[in-house]
Amino acid sequence: MEKRNNKKVIIKISDLSKSFNNNFVLKNINFQLLEGESLAIIGASGSGKSVLLKNIIGILQPDKGSIVINDTEMVNLSRNLKEKLLLDLGITFQHGALFDSLKNWENIIFKTANKEKINNKQGKQLAFSIIKQLGLQPEILDLYPSEISGGMQKRVAIARAICGNPKILLFDEPTSGLDPVTGSLIDELIKTAVKTVGGSAITITHDMASVCRIADKVILIDKQTISWTGTPKEMFNSRNKKIQEFVKPINSEIFFK
Amino acid sequence: MWWLTLLDLFLEILGTTGKKFINFVASIGHFFIFFGSALYWVFKPPWYFKKIFQQILDIGYFSLPVVGLTTFFSGMVLALQTYNGFTDFNSESTVARIVLASITRELGPVLTGLMVAGRIGAKMAAEIATMRVTEQIDALGTLGTRPMQYLIAPKIIASFVCIPLLVLIGNTIGILGGYIIAIYKLNFNPSLYLYATMEYLQLIDIIQGTVKAAVFGLIISMVSCYFGYNASKGAEGVGFATTSSVVISSVMILTSTYIITALFFG
Numbered sequence: 129m130e131k132r133n134n135k136k137v138i139i140k141i142s143d144l145s146k147s148f149n150n151n152f153v154l155k156n157i158n159f160q161l162l163e164g165e166s167l168a169i170i171g172a173s174g175s176g177k178s179v180l181l182k183n184i185i186g187i188l189q190p191d192k193g194s195i196v197i198n199d200t201e202m203v204n205l206s207r208n209l210k211e212k213l214l215l216d217l218g219i220t221f222q223h224g225a226l227f228d229s230l231k232n233w234e235n236i237i238f239k240t241a242n243k244e245k246i247n248n249k250q251g252k253q254l255a256f257s258i259i260k261q262l263g264l265q266p267e268i269l270d271l272y273p274s275e276i277s278g279g280m281q282k283r284v285a286i287a288r289a290i291c292g293n294p295k296i297l298l299f300d301e302p303t304s305g306l307d308p309v310t311g312s313l314i315d316e317l318i319k320t321a322v323k324t325v326g327g328s329a330i331t332i333t334h335d336m337a338s339v340c341r342i343a344d345k346v347i348l349i350d351k352q353t354i355s356w357t358g359t360p361k362e363m364f365n366s367r368n369k370k371i372q373e374f375v376k377p378i379n380s381e382i383f384f385k
Numbered sequence: 386m387w388w389l390t391l392l393d394l395f396l397e398i399l400g401t402t403g404k405k406f407i408n409f410v411a412s413i414g415h416f417f418i419f420f421g422s423a424l425y426w427v428f429k430p431p432w433y434f435k436k437i438f439q440q441i442l443d444i445g446y447f448s449l450p451v452v453g454l455t456t457f458f459s460g461m462v463l464a465l466q467t468y469n470g471f472t473d474f475n476s477e478s479t480v481a482r483i484v485l486a487s488i489t490r491e492l493g494p495v496l497t498g499l500m501v502a503g504r505i506g507a508k509m510a511a512e513i514a515t516m517r518v519t520e521q522i523d524a525l526g527t528l529g530t531r532p533m534q535y536l537i538a539p540k541i542i543a544s545f546v547c548i549p550l551l552v553l554i555g556n557t558i559g560i561l562g563g564y565i566i567a568i569y570k571l572n573f574n575p576s577l578y579l580y581a582t583m584e585y586l587q588l589i590d591i592i593q594g595t596v597k598a599a600v601f602g603l604i605i606s607m608v609s610c611y612f613g614y615n616a617s618k619g620a621e622g623v624g625f626a627t628t629s630s631v632v633i634s635s636v637m638i639l640t641s642t643y644i645i646t647a648l649f650f651g
């Protein structure tokens with residue numbers, strides 16, 4: 129078991145590059161996610177954050193580099209083993225990716241229902257136990273994703289990701305499009321998942337307030353690579369031009385108070 | 386030198402058509418890889434019976450009205466055309482025989498196939514393409530299912546089972562359509578007409594029609610799933626998948642019906 133500062137290394141990305149039609153989106157990406165750590169990835173739209181996440185979960189194949197999750201190399205891993213490994217991950221996609229032919233509760237318990245026999249009553253109960261932490265009403269359980277608001281869909285997607293208490297959370301913009309109150313509810317949830325359950329999380333976000341609340345470490349992706357790494361605190365004092373652009377709106381908000 | 390210019394031109398034409406041809410061959414190869422993989426998942430347990438049942442309802446049951454309507458009118462028009470077109474032979478036996486053979490061998494399967502390609506093929510392609518574009522297929526893979534097994538296999542199983550049944554029902558309705566015209570418009574003798582129908586009913590024709598229907602079921606589901614599964618991002622991706630699957634499966638239905646007929650009656 130690889131360790132660093134006495135902590136287990138959960139995800140280790142080394143020298144990862146990814147291109148589409150000879151255009152590089154990511155070049156030589158290196159970072160690690162440690163046990164109990166919450167990592168935030170920031171970067172402009174189109175900088176390749178979602179592509180990075182999709183490489184980690186094996187939806188996209190990197191051109192080169194290595195992705196190790198829980199000491200297992202993911203690149204070129206057999207399908208079966210990859211699927212097993214993915215079961216320990218809770219993932220949300222940027223646009224929700226809820227199954228529109230299934231009701232919300234069926235969406236939420238999808239992975240669990242695939243593993244074990246579960247009747248409708250138990251399923252709904254399980255789904256309810258999760259959505260109540262997310263400020264959702266039980267009435268939405270029997271509706272389809274298309275019948276609830278965008279913000280609610282976002283939370284149902286998060287509920288689907290955390291159902292079964294996976295130890296590794298990968299969230300692609302979980303709070304974008306949510307009101308600040310619900311946004312901070314989600315942040316609390318991520319923090320709780322990391323601190324109390326001993327999980328680890330990678331969250332892609334544009335929301336600097338959210339970064340401050342949840343992250344131990346921040347990574348900035350710019351010009352195809354990681355151009356800055358630090359803590360949220362360091363971020364606010366950074367001289368890095370790009371980082372300043374990201375934190376400026378928040379700094380000026382504080383200034384106006 | 387003039388022949389060098391000509392050679393250049395020739396090579397250029399060859400080059401561009403060559404590229405197109407290679408792309409074409411590559412996409413056919415791509416399709417057959419998909420075909421093989423889908424077939425593998427059809428036979429691989431566990432099966433999602435609930436999904437299969439839903440598909441059977443959708444493909445079989447809900448296609449009944451449109452299939453019934455088309456074959457009914459085809460039977461009627463066949464009886465009328467035969468009567469008008471072959472004045473020398475307009476006896477009960479000729480009309481019954483022509484209606485029967487045309488419906489069971491060709492019109493029943495082909496019309497049913499085309500109708501289902503339009504109705505179900507388009508729907509399958511649009512559904513899967515939407516799931517591809519909205520990353521639902523990616524999500525499936527991360528939640529402990531294989532998209533091919535969960536999404537594609539049930540559709541192929543259901544099409545393969547349903548379309549032959551639809552054709553058998555369509556054939557019956559088509560023959561009934563012919564019967565109604567023969568009796569009520571052409572004033573044929575009902576028992577003579579029925580007798581002729583029963584006499585000329587050939588097992589080989591029914592088998593041929595059923596084989597065609599099963600092949601059409603495979604064509605429609607495979608082509609639609611293929612275009613849906615490989616849809617490119619964006620709303621155009623869904624539109625392209627839908628139209629392509631209807632056009633390609635219709636063309637393949639009409640081509641394969643010829644091939645199967647030639648094999649049966651070579």
Ligand SMILES: Nc1ncnc2c1ncn2[C@@H]1O[C@H](COP(=O)(O)OP(=O)(O)O)[C@@H](O)[C@H]1O
Binds near residue numbers: 148175177178
């Ligand atoms: N499947 C794909 N095929 C081709 N290009 C892609 C694909 N996915 C993403 N890209 C490109 O990669 C770049 C990064 O996209 P993305 O990771 O979604 O950005 P973001 O940082 O906003 O999440 C974009 O320019 C996008 O067009």
Ligand SMILES: [Mg+2]
Binds near residue numbers: 177178300
């Ligand atoms: Mg993104």
